[in-house]
Structures are given as C-alpha cells and as structure tokens.
Amino acid sequence: MSEQAAAVRSPRDEYWAAIEEGSLRFQACQECENRWLPPRDHCPRCLSGRFEWQTAGGEAEVMSWVIYHMEYGPNFHDRLPYNVALVRLVEGPQLITNLVKASSDDPEEPDLDSLKAGERVHLRIARWPDGPLLPLFAVSDRT
Amino acid sequence: MGHTAFGALPGRSTISMNVEACRAALQDAGIEKDLVDCVLVKFPTSKFEHMYGHKLSEALGLQPKITGVMDQAGASNIGHVAIAAMAIESGQCDVALISFADNPKSGVRSAYQQAQGDDAAFGWIGPPGGFAMVARQHMERYGTTSEQLAEIAVTCRAHGANNPNAQLRRPITVADHQASRMVVDPLHRDDCCLVSDGGAAIVVMSAERARQLNVPDPVPVLGFGQGHTGWEVRTRPDLTTTQAVVSAQTAFAMAGVSPKDIDVAQLYDCFTICLLITLESYGFCPPGHGGKFVEGGNIGPGGELPVNTSGGLLSETGMPGMQLIIEAVRQVRGTSVNQVKDAALAVVSNQGGIMQTHSTLVLGR
C-alpha cells in the first residue's frame, strides 16, 4: 500500500479490514498502558496519537446481554428474537457482539436461559446470512 | 410555568407548541413577554434544527440578550435552568424563558430508532436495547427483578390515572406489566415511556425581581448540579451507576440538604430501570437496593418517597423532562393532583441518551 493510501485509512477502516482477514484487533497506546476499542485516532487516556494494533486472543467475558423481540432497524426481522451482548476481552477492551452457539459452524442463536454475567465466551469471526463478517462470540452449549 | 396538552397533536409544529407553552408560562408568572431577555430551548429531539433558539425568539417576537440551545439530550431542561440562574446572578440577563416541545408521535420519530454506529450490524439499535443492557447487569449483580421494575410502572401509572392532563390514564398491576409484551428482554412494553407530542415552559428570575413584579407563588430554586457519564454503553466499565451521583451531590450541597430531607421526587423514567438507578445514585438507598426500595408502595402516596406524582414519562407524557420540573413546582405550591402533604422540598432529575447525561434540580422553601 502506498504511503498516501495508508494515510487516508482511518483506524476504523483498519479495524474492519482486519476482521475481513479473520482477526479481531484492538489499539494499544505506545505512551501509556491503555488498550481500547472502538477504534479512534487518539488514546482516550493520555491523548497520544501513537498506537499499535494488537490481535485479541479471543477470550472474553459476558458483561451483559439483551434479547430483541421487536424490530428496531431494517434487516433484523427474520432473526427475531436475537441477542446482543456486551463483552470484555481478557486484554481489557469491550465490544458489542452477538452470542452464538459453539456447536455449529454457521452462526446460530443460542439458548441463553441459564447464561450468567461473567461467563467465558470465545471469538468466532463469521457472518449472518447476507451480512458482513463480524466478531461474534460463542457461548458453550447448554446441557 | 405552563404547558400544552400531551399526547397526539397532529398538524402542530414544534415552534407552535413552544409558543403555546411559553404563553401559558408567562400568564402563570403574571408578566408581560417584553420583560423576557433570555430564551433557552432544547431543539426538538426528533428533528435537529440549527439556531432553534433564534427561531423560537422570532416566533415570540423577542430579540433577547441571550438565546441558544444546549445539547444535553434529556438533561437539557435542567441544564438550561442552571444557565439561566447563573446568567441572572451575573447580571447578563433578567428574566429567562425556558421551553421545550417536540412532536415525535405525529411527526418524524427516526431519531429514536437510530443505529449505534458500526454496532448496528449486530442489531444494536435504539434506546430500549441500551436500557435493557443496563437492566440486565443490575439484575445479574444485585438480583433486581422484573417485578420490582414493574412496581415503578404501577406507581407512575396510578399517579397518571389521577392526572386529567396525562396521556395514558389506565392504571396497571404488576401482573399486567408482566403480561405486557417483551420489547427487549429483560424490558417489557410497560417498562418503556410514552411517545408524545407536547410542549412545556417555565420562567426563571431572581427572587428579588419576582417580589418587584408581584409574581404569584414563585417557587425558589435551591440547588442544581450536573454530571455527565458521556461514554457509550459499549465503553462503560460499569453500567449500573453513572455521574448522576455527582450531579445529585452538587445539587444537594448547593441547596444545603440531604436525600432524607426530600419530600417528593420527580425522577426521569424513560425506562423503569433509569428511575431505579437514580434512586440509588441520589442516595435514597444504597447501590443495589433500588429494587427493594420501590417495593410495597414505598414510592407511592404515603410512602417513604413519593415519586413522579403527575405520572412521569411512563404515564403523563414521554417528552423529556420539563413536565417533571413543572410537577415539582406544583408540589411545592401544593397544587398537585397527587399532592404530598406539606411538601416543602422537591428534587427533579433529568437525563439523556442511555444515561450519558444527567442534571439535578432542587426546588423548595
């Protein structure tokens, strides 16, 4: 990539390009210890613009989750009811995601009746039908 | 203070509703509009417009010393009271008119269904999802139940049933709440506020000016404060508490009062969980005890802390916050339809976004 092209690629573009290539990355400040998502130009702790990308190991814990029973935006009607979760990577950064079944390759809505906050989930970069690749997280199958 | 009808007002522009509310507020204060030299108004939530304060001033036939819009979402109305009070105190202006109107019920509502940036790809859309995420974490951490959230809706709806101006006057039971359809689990429909057209306005001036002008029954502003969490839900390390704590501490300190002195509270109830967490943030109960606090009629008439005595956003009108200030004024004046006996001190909370913004007002004598 030319230097000029690199200069116009925003951290957000870099983040989604990495997802397309199959890895979830977050930003790590080169002047303090802070690591963060979502992608932005400056460290929100020390305001430095010097950061590097680090690849997440894929382990996270569930902070909270919800289940949509009503359609608020277009394109989600066929997936109702569907979950949205907030997870925290073991490396620290947090992100919004969907939880999926561990046992199936294509994303499938899991049974979350016995889910508890703090439960470990594992990164699964995959796409919902007709959607973009997304960082989803697999929750262990219920017995 | 004054307001329009609440509910569906088809064909009314937001400027029209603001003017009606301002006219009513000026009549209530017993003053001519030409005394007003400050006009503060939040732009309509459902449709951003540039220079909205100036547009309203034109419609009011005024060229005020100060006008404009401060964007604190649902916290803006108390934010404007604070700015007006400080501007008056520092001699920048004399009499302020503070107004808000919106028409999301009859007009456009798209602002309430906005996708949350890239996270829309996950279906993370709209305020109910955000507050459901907050509610789940509170339930997981503290054992708060949906039935406890229901107690808040039951109380507000019972208060609204007595209020002739309330948009939704049908009382409900905890069982009704539990049977109402799931919107975003763990929130039911009856956890969510109304969508309303309407406007409301208040007049702010110094106590001395109010005496000179023989304003009938002015209600003193004793304290105000703000605290802005700012961060979106996804970056917040803890969803169960916000800078509402700081907002309340600032307002209580300015007023020289503590939570136990408060007789009645008008707390922002866009969603039941928001009111519950505000009770904790303000120190009416310890963190995590909000669920217990709202049980058994404790926030109803004769309870330890009657809240939202005109019905709040869940029953009176879904418009963001001015109606809560107006009901606090009524309580201190002794003219509420659900009057708390000898109410001398009232607190009001305003908040916006998914608890990103917060402001607090203490009124009383």
Ligand SMILES: [Zn+2]
């Ligand atoms: Zn840094």
